[in-house]
Amino acid sequence: MEPMHCGKPRPRQVVVPLLRRDSIGASHHVLTFDCEQPLEAAPGQFAMVRGAQWGESPFLPRPMSILTAGRRPSILVKVVGEGTRRLASSEPGELFTVHAPLGVGWAPCPEDRVPVLVAGGVGVCPLVFLARGLTEQGRRAIALYGGRSAGDLPLDDELAEVTDLRIATEDGSLGQLGRVTVLLESAIEETKGRLKVYACGPRAMMARVVEMCRAADAPCEVSLETIMGCGYGVCLGCAVPKVGGGYLYACSEGPCVDGHAIAWES
Ligand SMILES: Cc1cc2nc3c(=O)[nH]c(=O)nc-3n(C[C@H](O)[C@H](O)[C@H](O)COP(=O)(O)OP(=O)(O)OC[C@H]3O[C@@H](n4cnc5c(N)ncnc54)[C@H](O)[C@@H]3O)c2cc1C
Ligand code: FES
Incomplete structure (x- = not known):
């Protein structure tokens, strides 16, 4: 790799x-x-x-x-x-x-932090790739995977092979009942805040994950799934508002970016 x-x-x-x-x-x-x-x-x-x-x-x-x-x-x-x-x-x-x-992929996880991957539905894809890479480096991530029901969790078996996987579903059909953020609360406690979060999923999920990481003083990267025209910085169709004003372009400066730098409320 x-x-x-x-x-x-x-x-x-x-x-x-x-x-x-x-x-x-x-x-x-x-x-x-x-x-x-x-x-x-x-x-x-x-x-x-x-x-x-x-x-x-x-x-x-x-x-x-x-x-x-x-x-x-x-x-x-x-x-x-x-x-x-x-x-x-x-x-x-x-x-x-x-x-x-x-685009820009995930940044490395510092040695003194536990990698915690938070996936919502199809957002699991870039996190499976990340988890396999971490395994090759001899590290095992905690993965928190959520969806509405058991049928919304593709690649859960693949993720289980390379992570310590915990699942939450909103209808309780698999894993813990509730949203994936419930699992994140436990992971923050378990790691005593010494975690680095990597998240990909629906916008509302990522916004809440970033909020929880801010409260825990933990770094958090997200993969932005914005609408894209060209994918390489020409059409300017993928602008995302930043904290403090201005925009970043998800295709060329992301899609993996510091979640704390995004103005989620905009
Ligand atoms: C970096 C990145 C990685 C992604 N990875 C995956 C992935 O691994 N698997 C996956 O299934 N989806 C992924 N997506 C989302 C996927 O690109 C959109 O679901 C897809 O473009 C929708 O196209 P459509 O023609 O089926 O839907 P449309 O009928 O065009 O639209 C349906 C919905 O998709 C949104 N959409 C439309 N065009 C785009 C576009 N070019 N980019 C983003 N959203 C769009 C619209 O806002 C609308 O809400 C990713 C998006 C980005 C930006
Ligand atoms: S998708 Fe065209 S500039 Fe980002």
Whole structure:
């Protein structure tokens, strides 16, 4: 695996065939591509993906976190609209334009802090990649994973392999009843505040996680899932308001950023 933040690999745009689509229920799908040149990427980086034969619509590529790199890179797709529906119904052999790796991945976790990964639904993707990297470094993260119900937790088995996994569901169908932030309260106590949080999920979840980390005086990185047009700093469509005024661009300065630097109330 690439060392995090070191020698950032150069993005490339390639047309590659889909090797396989593994569906996890109706809404979640892992797409694996077949690349001649291995994709080098750090955990937290993303790809802009579009079907090479989609025609005019949807016109823009869709940003997707990278789940695995290498010769067989993969992404996890949750169906929400037309683009993700097209991705989710693709068949092996279909050609895709993949522009990757893009953006800034997760920063390293200081040795004196316990890495705590907080995932909401499909936000698990960049955190599985991070957890695998930490395992290769001989570190085991605590992972807190939440969703509305058991069916909203794709890749929970993959996360369990490389972390100490705790689950919360809002309907109580798996793990603890309630939101993932309930688990974070316990993790802050358990680590006596000596934790670094990495979070990806719905905006409201990340805002609350950052608030809790601020109260615990703990560092907290988040992966921003904003709307993106280009993915590499040209269209200015991914501006996110910062604390103290001004904006940062999620595609080029993120998507992994200091959660305390974001003006969540805006
Ligand atoms: C860095 C990053 C990583 C992401 N990683 C994943 C991932 O691993 N798996 C996953 O399933 N989703 C991921 N997303 C979200 C995903 O890009 C959007 O769900 C997708 O673009 C929606 O496209 P659509 O055509 O299906 O939906 P649309 O019908 O276009 O829209 C449905 C919803 O998605 C939002 N949306 C539309 N276009 C975009 C866009 N270009 N970027 C972000 N949101 C958009 C709209 O605001 C709307 O609420 C990520 C987004 C970003 C920015
Ligand atoms: S998506 Fe175009 S500038 Fe960020």
